[in-house]
Amino acid sequence: MRGINPLDPAARPRQNRRMELFDDTPEPGPGSNAHEFTVSEISGAVKRVLEGEFGRVRVRGEIGRVSRPSSGHVYFDLKDDRSVIAAVSWKGQAARLSTRPEEGIEVIATGRLTTFPGQSKYQLIVEEIEPAGAGALMMMLEKRRKALAAEGLFDDARKRPLPYLPRVIGVVTSPSGAVIRDILHRLRDRFPTRVLIWPVAVQGEGCAPQVSAAIQGFNALPKDGPIPRPDLIIVARGGGSLEDLWGFNEEIVVRVAAASEIPLISAVGHETDTTLIDFASDRRAPTPTAAAEMAVPVRSELAARLSEIGARMIRASRQRGERQRQRLTDLGRALGRPQALTDPARQRFDLIAGRLEPALRGFVRARRDRLSALPLSLSALRVSLRNRRDRLIDQSQRLPLAMMRQQTRRTERLNDLGPRLIRARARMLGDATRNIARDRERTAQLARRLIAAMARLLPPRRERLDRLDRLRQTLGYKETLKRGYAVVHGPAGLITRAEDAAQTPRFEIEFLDGRIAARPESPSQKPARKPKPEKDQKSLF
Template sequence: MELFEDPQPGSNAPEFTVSEISGAVKRVLEGEFGRVRVRGEIGRVSRPSSGHIYFDLKDDRSVIAAVTWKGQAARLSTRPEEGIEVIATGRLTTFPGQSKYQLIVDEIEPAGAGALMMMLEKRRKQLASEGLFDESRKRPLPYLPRVIGVVTSPSGAVIRDILHRLRDRFPTRVLIWPVAVQGEGCAPQVTAAIQGFNALAKDGPIPRPDLIIVARGGGSLEDLWGFNEESVVRAAAASDIPLISAVGHETDTTLIDFASDRRAPTPTAAAEMAVPVRSDLAARLAEAAARMIRAVQQRDLRQRQRLTDLARALGRPQALTDPARQRFDLIADRLAPALRTFVRSRRERLNAQPLSLSVLRASLSHRRDRLSDQGQRLQAGTGRNSIRRHERLTDIAARLERAKARSLNDGARQIARQKQELAGLSRRLQAVSTRLVPPHRDRLDRLDRLRQTLGYTETLRRGYAVVHGPNGLLTSAVQAAETPRFEIEFSDGRVPVRPEGASGKPTRTTKPATDQKSLF
């Protein structure tokens, strides 16, 4: 009788759970590869509401799933876009929930200039389709801007070139908005600068620029990439202030050049576009004034010549009056007989109908009524005329009063404006004197110290002396021995000396007189 049954035939291989197998695969994969850099083309890109970014990296034979978590996605220097070739850096791991491996990406960079150019061209077409680059929306630049806003790095040579060119052509007020011109902070800072200039109030404490210049020196495509970002292009297109793009050298092209109102090949050329040459304006004004004076003189000369020509066509004044004078003489000859005939006929009529008292009274009453009626009419007309004259004088007085008030107000405003200008000039003069006097004073002090250093008095303080004779300096022992009396000048005064045996020969020492050991 067998107490134990024979075991079932089978294998000695151990059994694993699904989680154990998944964990083992995960450990092997992460331990074998760890952090890797993968080059490939971005395929499908998904951005769910969670903020994570899911995409594929592929080549002509294989596909790797990739994911960038929300916290890292905001710090990516290059946003994943479908169709561009990139180099993705991250760690390779597995996703047990779907039995697949994936790359956790924390950095993306374009795979060379070709990928950047492809991305740039794709972005350019997208923004152009929205109408951001249309010529119809570009505005003309102001002819003479009072304030110019410059968006650039404050420490580079670009801002110095712009300020130098503006100072040479037409000095104007410049507001500088300092930004980073390359790197990760370039695009957000340039966007904020353009929007900040547009947000300034026109009558605020900080003047609103009439023109904006976005400038940067030359560089590679990667260095200028911040000016190709979508946020910068949209800010330039939405700017209410005319904008000049001066990014890079003449051969460099960025997307902000298409969205700006004017593109300058260099920052210096942008300054030349912004303002005219003041000397040219002065010359043009002088030329216009001269042309105006010449035009007035020529017009006066033409009118004088026209008047002379018309005067010749009128003929002699006597030719107009001679016929009238002749008619007057003819009528004057006929006047005396006509008067005599008229008086004779009136006298005959009066004799035929003698005057009576009733006729005279009737005629007198009729004349009195007419006179009374004319007197009333004259009084009424005089009253109306007086009223009209009074109203007219009142209106003229009111107009004069208003003109006087306007003149006084204009004078007060002009005086106030001139006071403000005088105060501004005084402040500028004081600032200039405060700025210019100290350097000149320092230079004068340096020159005085140099004078003292180079003077012989400093040499005297170091232990040397100068010998003065009656005819000038004594530079040798022979001259000193032959001089009966001379003076030795030290740093604190002169001492008269009379050498012993002035007529003898000098005694020469074996060592130089300047040797300090021989003095003590």
């Protein structure tokens, strides 16, 4: 076997490659014909053996040291109490993972083992990650709940009261399940209200993005638009396992629910089920049916309440009228008799009436004497009136003649002005017709010139606009994000240096599909690496 190349697949059967690669035959002496291998040949042989023996494997362990560089790949470690395996999920695979790697949770990773010749180590290419039982899910859920609660998303101070009688209710749920039928039935029994249904998937990978998009869509509706904006939102789902309800524990759903401007009721699962959206919503309902009961009051109870209030108001009005009438009667008793008020005035009238008749007779006598002393003044007045009457009769006889003469003069003047006005109108109409024809011809000429100018100027300007738009899209940082880069946002703005990032306690990294929170890793948090034992290169042969 000394003269056979163990790296040549044709030189030996497949099942003997591992034995030959790790052959413990004593090292040949000087001058032997043993083959000399290059580093790349050794790395390729190890890679083929490792990938041949371990194709697709499932590894259980705890996630540690998660790294998400700007390339979009995810690097992390899988460890137990004695060993550590490096793992990587490429950009396309990381986007399809149902469970995102988080440090400290126990998972089962499915993938294939391979080597990385650049660092002389082996690693696991992860294609799928699933929590290792309900305990891991609960640990992840509790960790996420504490982080979101620390941001104040669950504070009672930010929760708003529900509207007493909403005109429109938006329901985010599956349109084919029994939940929507229960909600509609209970609303119809209690108080019929207009309901808008936003159909979503209530479990699986599409649950979280669809539920968050539905809540944002209801909040984006204009108040006076063709589609009425809901006064209340109900997010509902029936009961299920922790895995089935996991979409309502996603961070994107919790943040959208907390930021909703419309009051929101969470009705996810049964009474014993609790999800993170329950903490962020304004009110939690134990069941979808209970959410409908919280949303609207009972119509019959409102009618009975109104009847009772109306009866109380009528009774109160009657009682107040009786009290006012009784008070008026009491006050009337305190007043004296009406005759006592008029007796003094009647007595004064009797005293004055006896003096009134002599006084009137004396007044008439004095006026008659004064009038008889003025006969000459009356005669002069009669003469003046007669003269004015004769003058008025003379002027009334002359008035018709003057009016006839004035009317004749005005008729002659109108007859003279009529032909002149007709000739002037004909002249003005002719000038206006010629001006209109000239202006119409000029307008048509200008329109033709304008159309030609538009046809000549629009194509180059449209082409220039398209070039500028393409340049805008090329220079925009969104296109840079598509190529695997990321933007780091700090409290004071963008962070462009590693030194500034290390001094910032908390910052956000923006990718193409959103942002994630991050913080610098202190040297004390880095796991201690075990010293690698020096391998005996001679033992490989």
